[in-house]
Amino acid sequence: HLCTSLKKDSQFWYLYSCFMVKKSEVECLIRLFHSLVERDDVRLHNNVLDRNTFRATLHNLFGMTDDMLMKRVFFAFDKNDNCMNVKEWIKGLSVFLRGTFEEKLKFCFKVYYLNSDGYISREEIFDMLKNSLHQQSSEKETDGGIEELVEKMLKKMDYDNDGKISFAVFEKAVKEETLLLEVFGQCLPEAKVQCQQPKLVEKTF
């Protein structure tokens, strides 16, 4: 019944037209959203998802593991109020699942810069890569390795040598080498999940 009411909503058609998501898929996502909300404590939230539920969803559906990045993904989905409404949910997932290359590029960049100055700084990169090397021997050595990875990426992307990465630079680098899209950590669903997505969502529901 929620779907039908939503369908009448202009928002639905807006989403439908804007994000190139199939009608059935939008319906599907809406249903998923509400099932998640219901599972959650209804009293506290008024048709919104909180971060924990969202994180669990990211983990279960899309195979994401990095807590910090999932937090960042949440903030990239969410506007500002620390909880996600259905509009944000669908808008986010449409990029997440069916986004064009450009959309995904913007999304990833948004996930990677945290302090909203429009740049990814050296410290942020270090932070994101912190856990990327298995503790081989000493912490010092691992840190050295990460430092070097950060250095390599900055060298590769920081064309203007200001120690931080702007969107323009990020875009340029990723267009040269698509693999760099998720360079600082996985923030999009795994490619294999992406392929099976419609079925998977259907199944979960």
Added chain:
Amino acid sequence: MGVALTKSAQWTTAAGFGTGTLEITPLNEGILKEIIMFVESFIYKHPQEAKYVFVEPLEWKTNLDPSAFESGYVVSATTVKSEEVDKNGQPLLFLSVPQIKIRSFGQLSCLLFIAKDTKLKEAQACIEANRNPVAKILGMDYNTMKEDPSILNILDKITKEDDPESEVKMKMAMLLEELDLHLLNYSLKHASLEIHLNPVTIKKDIELLKHFSGQGEQTVLESIEYTSDYEFSNGCRAPPWRQLHGEICYVLVKPHDVETLCITCCAEGVFLNGGKTDDEGEINYERKGAIYKDLVTFLKHKSAKFSENMSKQVSTRLTEEQQKVKDQPKKAPKKKEADALHKSITSSNKSKLENNQINFGKNQMTKRLEPSVNWKTDVDFKVISVRDTQEKKHGGRPEKSTPPVSPGRAQLVHKNADKTEEIPSESSSESEEDEEPPDHRQEANADLPSEYWQIQKLVKYLKGGNQTATVIALCSMRDFNLAQETCQLAIRDVGGLEVLINLLDTDEVKCKIGSLKILKEISYNPQIRRNIVDLGGLPVMVNILDSPHKILKCLAAETIANVAKFRRARRVVRHHGGITKLVALLDCAQNSTEPAQASLYDERDVEVARCGALALWSCSKSYANKEAIRKAGGIPLLAQLLKTSHENMLIPVVGTLQECASEESYRAAIKAERIIENLVKNLNSENEQLQEHCAMAIYQCAEDEETRDLVRLHGGLKPLASLLNKTDNKERLAAVTGAIWKCSISKENVTKFREYRAIETLVGLLTDQPEEVLVNVVGALGECCQEYENRVLVRKCGGIQPLVNLLVGINQALLVNVTKAVGACAVEPESMVIIDRLDGVRLLWSLLKNPHPDVKASAAWALCPCIQNAKDAGEMVRSFVGGLELVVNLLKSDNKEVLASVCAVITNIAKDQENLAVITDHGVVPLLSKLANTNNDKLRQHLAEAISRCCMWGRNKVAFGEHKAVAPLVRYLKSNDTNVHRATAQALYQLSEDANNCITMHENGAVKLLLDMVGSPDQDLQEAAAGCISNIRRLALATEKARYP
């Protein structure tokens, strides 16, 4: 003693000026000990001389306390006097703290006994204070520090003096001289034992230690570094004024268990110095400890941890080596040599070594590999063993530094191995790269480029990173110039190939993509290809061909295309079902039915097909793969792709087709699938490579007459003719001329070519072209010259001279074609004149001696028109010394084509009576007769012609009968070939002039067969048959007449 002390003992720098001190070096210590031994035993060995009173006392500052002196001495608080006195009553030992004076060896001996533990110090103090003891003992006249301190000099002095002391003094001098000699010998021995360090060895040691330094429990040191980054040109890092003292460099070493050590490395050895002063960073150069012979020994003494880990490193390497040797004893013959290295290290399997040892006979490395207790050699060995470990890991190939004979030998061995593994029927088209290239790695001691270390780090991150770090490392690795061999080999040498291949087995799409992108680049290197195959990379890539991600399919196929450049790899691809999967990639239509995915890493379907074709192209060089492609339904798909207009796509597609067209089944399919049409169309492409492959495919297919017609019908001859004018690209020219050659087998095509003025162009190509082109050009001309107009054309264009010039070549295929072309030209009497003038006939004749039967036969065929058309042919033939005998002897050949052609030559030679007489003398009749029993129609025809010609001389007719040639000839009449009938009938007609032959013919039923021939439309045949019958009939009549007169 004096000489030894001045020359050998190592005085401190100040020695030259006043009171120097002796350094505490092993040598000095040794010398002092020798002196002490001499002095101590003096009192027993030479009691007489021990009493001898020195001219001047030996005087020095002693540390001995007066209380140490006991009996025999007058002791007070600060003084000691010996009870022993000289003739003047002066004590021979007088100590007044701390100054001591001694005037006899006896007292010296006593003092040393008293000194006990400190005797070394006392002796040193004595020597230091008395720089010229001999002079003091024997007087200034015996100053050995003077020049020419020969013993004669001393003896001379002593004999002059006549006092009673002189005898003792002389003995003293002798003894001291002996001691001196002994000391010199000792120090010499010592010097030869001592290893003098030089900058190179020190640098090597430090670099090696650096390699095993770092954090962690397993490393030998925490850190080791030079104090100065600047290296002088002589390899030293010490400042020049310190270099004067033989110092080479200073190192700061931080072992795990000791404080940082500041070490001086100098020529004499390694010692601890005063350390780096904190304020100025200056080094206190003074020595603070004993000298060790090298850095490793030094550190072993200073740090227990170092010594423990160092031996661990050595032993782990050793066990690793041994394990590997055990694990893969005969994995590949090439590895034998590498194994030999390890075996010689472990020095256990001596017997197995024997066959390899020979390779190392002249190898300096064996010397270094000999087991040794010496640490120095251990270090060297470690350098090698580290390299070896890496090599083993990466496919284990012998080092570059193995003796020059070994790569070749290894190659041979491997080739044999390859042959035995390989299915025997490999296509002839696989020529390139089937040889294993000699593997070369950076030498153990060669300076490694900086990329090496950077790549090594990246590989470490690949191993120890999560997906994100792996992707970053992969992307960074791609930033290196992967087309450069240094980087390619570096990736392999640091173990990167294993990691990259392992990544292909994971679920991470991004990692797979990154890894394949690198593998694709580095697999352009033939060595890397082999390593990839050795590491089992191909089956994984074949599996990836099934991936839903198109980019993965593409990359995997492209990498396979690079790797499958050699036989073994192609076989692996086939055995893992790769061919079927690759063929599936060609099916664009099927792929496009899949739901379109908005995957990030997608590529177009066309690209997938292109990569598939690329891989198939590489694979199609093996016969079995051609079959597999056909069975997998590849031909219709290739035909389909051929209709596209993407050049990138067309090249691999046509390349594959061209490769496969060597098989009859493909040629038929190509005809059936209407592929020729598209091949012809693409001849008009702008792309040279595409043109080349299309022409090549046509060349392969145009053996078939129908195909030749198709080429013409689709208008392919004109583009071929026009491509003839573009001679810059030799590969393309070879393919185009090849296609023209094969097409010109059809007369209609030749007419077209003449129309397009291709023949003139072909003649122009007879000079200055590579052999591959020449073979085809000459072949084409040979075909064209079957026609009168073209023969004239070739002559007019001046083509005969270059053709005749080519008769002196050695290329078999070329000679076959050239002789054919010259033969074709020789049909024209005018051309024949030119050939004769250029001595072409002689050249052709000499080619009868060519070892290849094809060349022999072709030359013989070419000789026939020459002899026919030459003026005064008989004379010409006779002018070739030994020529006729050569031809007759060729009848002993076992090649049918050679026999037929030689028979034809004999037919022509025999037209000249004189020559016929000569060949008869050479025994042509029995040889021809011997050949008579054959089923080969071509040979039958020419043999019969030759027999019929040879009947024209002497009693040859009778001789053929005697050699039983007649009966087989009769049987020829049962053949289906009219040419054979005609030639045979003519021969029989000739032979029937002999009565016995007639009887043989009659007995063999010739008459009935000949009667049939009389009805033949062939006039010559009719005549010959009739003539023969009439001869037989006449004989019968004559017999009847004789019987019933």
